[in-house]
Amino acid sequence: MSKEITRREFMSQSCSVVGGSMLGVMISNRESPVSRAYKSPHDYIIVEGHRDIWEFNDRFDTRRKSQNSPLKDFLLPRLLEGGVDVVIIPAGGESVPERSGHERLFEGSMRVVDMLLTEIEKTNGKASIIKNKADIPAQPDKNRVKFFLDLEGGASIQIDPEPDYHPDRRLALLRNFYRLGIRGMQLTHHGRNQLADGWWEGKFSGKLSKFGVEVVQEMNRIGMMIGVSHLSATGIFHLAEITTKPIVSTHTNLTAFINTERQHNDEEVKAIASTGGLVGIRYISEKTTPYELLVKEIDYMVNLVGIEHVAVGWLGHDKGNPYIGQLPGVTKNPRKPTGVEAQSMYEHWNNFIGVLYKHGYTDEQISLILGGNFIRIWNEILAE
Numbered sequence: 001m002s003k004e005i006t007r008r009e010f011m012s013q014s015c016s017v018v019g020g021s022m023l024g025v026m027i028s029n030r031e032s033p034v035s036r037a038y039k040s041p042h043d044y045i046i047v048e049g050h051r052d053i054w055e056f057n058d059r060f061d062t063r064r065k066s067q068n069s070p071l072k073d074f075l076l077p078r079l080l081e082g083g084v085d086v087v088i089i090p091a092g093g094e095s096v097p098e099r100s101g102h103e104r105l106f107e108g109s110m111r112v113v114d115m116l117l118t119e120i121e122k123t124n125g126k127a128s129i130i131k132n133k134a135d136i137p138a139q140p141d142k143n144r145v146k147f148f149l150d151l152e153g154g155a156s157i158q159i160d161p162e163p164d165y166h167p168d169r170r171l172a173l174l175r176n177f178y179r180l181g182i183r184g185m186q187l188t189h190h191g192r193n194q195l196a197d198g199w200w201e202g203k204f205s206g207k208l209s210k211f212g213v214e215v216v217q218e219m220n221r222i223g224m225m226i227g228v229s230h231l232s233a234t235g236i237f238h239l240a241e242i243t244t245k246p247i248v249s250t251h252t253n254l255t256a257f258i259n260t261e262r263q264h265n266d267e268e269v270k271a272i273a274s275t276g277g278l279v280g281i282r283y284i285s286e287k288t289t290p291y292e293l294l295v296k297e298i299d300y301m302v303n304l305v306g307i308e309h310v311a312v313g314w315l316g317h318d319k320g321n322p323y324i325g326q327l328p329g330v331t332k333n334p335r336k337p338t339g340v341e342a343q344s345m346y347e348h349w350n351n352f353i354g355v356l357y358k359h360g361y362t363d364e365q366i367s368l369i370l371g372g373n374f375i376r377i378w379n380e381i382l383a384e
């Protein structure tokens, strides 16, 4: 009940860009065929909500010298060609790949942070990380890519949860990750940690722990983005009540289209939107999530909560690295990439923009979906 009011309050304060005319625009554009050529990916600030790090891991796993700089030699050129401006990337976390295969969560995450920072250093300034408001891109930049480092799960910052532990020290690891440049943290991955329950524990499992609440307060205070992609619905509702800043689901689809517990239902989307946050929809496969379906998810969310709360998590593998375990020209190709996997990153974004146009979105609205909403939220969250 109070969530709805909060959301309306938020909308009334912030919807100057689109206002209430969205549906009218969509209908009128649908009736007339789209004749004009649409803008290219390079004309927008594009933010990828979540790019897993397996391309780095896979290339290092080949133990070939030619693959030793996966960012500089392989990923960066594709991102630049594709018009991607910012990549939100897991810099450690709870899944095995995100912690570089390490069994110990803290050490594994530290190794991944080092790997990413080392890779970024090799690019001579073409890649950098977003730390503060001044680092947020104000316009598209075809020569540079920025990374937003995001811990995928809070287990790496867990400290002895006993209440007699010195309260000022309980958040020490969180602050140290911040000092290394981490600006986002998803509270959980699939499972349970000392902060909260992931969706594997049941969509309606526990609320945030006392430690989880302290972490949220500290993230609000120091300027970090709180992520909920793998958090239980109960956790999302609790978090939406206590956070003072927008929360985000960088890479999740909707149960209305893909009916699994990993996706968000309407109530979760509304709770996230009530904080001023967003949901980034994510390509899964050609069969499950063709671009037509992803854009239908966007239409659905626009109707449910408004366009300010919609983003893109990820558009799929590309011909530079068509799927996990396959590096073109390096590892044997067990199947021929088709569809999105066979396209370049530029084609991904260009085709996706085309589908958005077909659904009646204007340039201004597309710019919000492709990156503008993340940019607005970072301007609210990050320190000066």
Ligand SMILES: [Zn+2]
Pocket (backbone or CB within 6 Å): 152, 229, 230, 251
């Ligand atoms: Zn994830």
